[in-house]
Amino acid sequence: xxxxxxxxxxxxxxxxxxxxxxxxxxxxxxxxxxxxxxxxxxxxxxxxxxxxxxxxxxxxxxxxxxxxxxxxxxxxxxxxxxxxxxxxxxxxxxxxxxxxxxxxxxxxxxxx
Amino acid sequence: xxxxxxxxxxxxxxxxxxxxxxxxxxxxxxxxxxxxxxxxxxxxxxxxxxxxxxxxxxxxxxxxxxxxxxxxxxxxxxxxxxxxxxxxxxxxxxxxxxxxxxxxxxxxxxx
Numbered sequence: 001x002x003x004x005x006x007x008x009x010x011x012x013x014x015x016x017x018x019x020x021x022x023x024x025x026x027x028x029x030x031x032x033x034x035x036x037x038x039x040x041x042x043x044x045x046x047x048x049x050x051x052x053x054x055x056x057x058x059x060x061x062x063x064x065x066x067x068x069x070x071x072x073x074x075x076x077x078x079x080x081x082x083x084x085x086x087x088x089x090x091x092x093x094x095x096x097x098x099x100x101x102x103x104x105x106x107x108x109x110x111x112x
Numbered sequence: 113x114x115x116x117x118x119x120x121x122x123x124x125x126x127x128x129x130x131x132x133x134x135x136x137x138x139x140x141x142x143x144x145x146x147x148x149x150x151x152x153x154x155x156x157x158x159x160x161x162x163x164x165x166x167x168x169x170x171x172x173x174x175x176x177x178x179x180x181x182x183x184x185x186x187x188x189x190x191x192x193x194x195x196x197x198x199x200x201x202x203x204x205x206x207x208x209x210x211x212x213x214x215x216x217x218x219x220x221x222x223x
Contacts, residue, residue: 042216045211
C-alpha cells in the first residue's frame with residue numbers, strides 16, 4: 001500500500017463553520033505533512049509532524065489546527081476560515097526527512 | 113529569497129520529441145533533489161531524484177542531470193507523450209522536513 005488517502009475530496013464551508021480534513025497512510029511513515037497549494041503555484045508547507053509530534057509550524061494562523069492522533073492519521077481542523085484560505089490542501093508522508101514525499105490527492109476547499 | 117528556481121513557467125513540445133525542464137538552486141548545501149509531476153486538482157507524484165554524489169540518474173524515459181558547479185539540474189523526457197502534460201516541480205530538502213519547491217514548469221505535449 002503506497003497510498004496517502006485524504007477525505008473529503010471537496011469541501012465548501014462558510015466562514016463561521018468548523019470542519020476537519022482527514023489523512024491516512026499505512027506505509028509506516030514517521031513524518032507527515034500538511035501543505036496548501038493555490039492554482040499553478042508550488043505547494044506551501046504548513047505543518048510537519050515527526051513521530052506524532054509537531055516539529056514545524058510555518059507560522060500558520062490559528063484558525064488551522066493540526067492533530068496527529070496516531071502514526072497513521074493526520075487531521076487538520078478548520079475554524080473561522082477566510083475566503084482567501086480557499087485552496088487545495090495536501091497531506092503527505094515520508095519514511096523520514098530527506099526521503100521522498102508521498103502526497104494524497106488533496107481536499108479542494110472553498111470558503112464562502 | 114527563492115532558493116530553488118524554475119525560470120520557465122511553461123514549455124510546449126511535440127509528441128515524440130525531447131522535453132527539457134530546467135531548475136537552478138542557490139544553496140550549495142543542498143545535496144539531494146527531487147522532481148514531482150502534478151496534474152490539476154491532484155497531489156504531486158514523485159518522479160525521479162538525484163543525489164549530489166551523482167551527475168545523472170535515469171528511470172525509463174526520464175533522466176535527471178545535475179551540474180553542481182553551475183548549481184543547475186535538468187529533467188529530460190524522451191520521447192515526450194501527451195500524458196506527460198502536467199506541471200513539473202523540482203524540489204530540495206532543506207532540513208527538518210522542509211522541502212523547498214521551485215515555481216513549477218507547465219509542460220504541454222502536443223500530439
